[in-house]
Amino acid sequence: MKQDVFITCAVTGAGDGPKKNPNVPVTPEQIAADVVAVAEAGAAIAHIHVRDTVTTEGSRDTALYAEVMERVRDAGTDIIINFTAGMGGDLEVGTEDPKQFGAATDLVSQAERVVHIDALRPDVCTLDCGTYNMADGNVIYVSTPDQIREGARMIRGFGVKPELEVFDLGHLGLVLRLIDEGAFEGPAMVQFCLGVGSGAPATPGALKAMSDALGGRDVVWSAFGVGRMQLPMVAQAALLGGNVRVGLEDNIWLSKGVPATNVDLVNRARTIVESMGGRVQSVQATRDELGLGGRQ
Template identity: 50%
Template sequence: MNRNVILTCAVTGAGETTAKTPHVPVTPKQIADDCIAAAKAGASIAHIHVRDPETGGVSHSNDHFREVMERVREADTDIVMNITAGGGGDWIPDVTDPTRGGPGTDIQTPAERHAPVGELLPELCTLDCGSLNFGDMVYVNTADWLREHARLVKAAGVKPELECFDLGHVWFARQLQQEGLIDGDPLYQLCLGIPWGAEADTETMLAMRNKLPENANWAAFGIGRHQMPMAAQAVLLGGHARVGLEDNLYLEKGVLATNAKLVEKASSLFENLGARVMTPAETRAQLKLRNPNTGNIVSGGDA
């Protein structure tokens, strides 16, 4: 069991969730406010996407990412920032010509995906470690694209969070490490319950965990009703955890959640198991992240 837990709050994703609840943040200010609220509730890390403020749909705007980062960094409440770099991989076959991408297809090059990370230099960014049948669409991230993207992240000095949606993704993430494209102790995020990737159950999480390198830090999350059970299971198996409205909209059956309430519920769950949530400063030291104020790598004695 892990008694010192890094808790990530994924405050808003790219999915069509805004019509289902008023609590999903949309504008840069709303996203930043939710990052701050999650921090005050006890989260260690905020993971962010950005959305089109007019439509609520997916956005890759550097300006939106910049506004979120600036608002959070200017706040009195500290939190580690983790920017998505996995957008722009959605491929949906056209109904009339399935050899072509249809409406909703959104493909970016590795350089385009990396643009907000390279400009804003967050402490963490995601690196989605393979392609996947993602519900009714295909998420596209080829091996060569991943290698190129990993090189860009490494050159920027940002630590990648290696998101693995299936066992083969863990395999390829290890390959990136063997090729020297991942510096230091790797950070893995095991993503469970996405149709049709890794299932959200103990056997799957354990199988993925057992394939991780010995020097890995790792966390896991489940989507929907699996969020809290998978958070607890990750901690019991020695890992860290993620909650938030990107992955789950409900605090309990029939009760819509906020990001802060999900963080509070997870924190209480971990405390009842005999664990505690690490502060952002402790998280930077554990993961050897760059201090956003000084640019220096935080060591264990600096927490």
């Protein structure tokens, strides 16, 4: 077990959570307030999407990201800011003509996916490391090997640390090749995303297989499960030597029928880690472990 475990809180995501749980933040003010609150509860990293303030749908608007960052920093918190760079990968294959894409398609170039990263230079941004079926139906998330290599090159050029989002063992295989090729400044930061679409399931066996596959490389890893498997995966990740992620992006319930808040979920994660004999790692210790240096 990892003795000092950092907690990431994914505060809002891009899904339909606000329609099911009013605690899911939507506006930049609400998102920033939750980031500050989870920092006070013990989260070292905030993983941040932004949303259209009218429709509540996920957005790639740089101005919204800028407002969130400004509000968080104005509040004086040193939490590590991790912006998503995964928006713009959705493709809905046509039912009758596969080349006639459906209304759910939001597919842009890798360069367009990181416009806000270049503009704002957060501490960390995500790099989704593979294509997968998002759910039943015709929608897939597109991230090809060439796109991943291009994203790694651009993000490194920005001076931002990529969090390598891995949804299955096949994705991890490419990540390991890129690590061995020297694509990332060490240590590599890997996030195992379990129970998402047709990716790896949120089970102890799947997580152990993925963590074992790292093979002693210079990697700092974390993991999360979606829905009801969020908190069980906290315990499993800590036991296997990793770090943990919780938050309303991945799970909107504290228990059956009880809407969660981001602070609730961070508190639960903290309780799990500490009850197993671990300690929740501070922001500065997490910066040191990831090689981030001082605040951006």
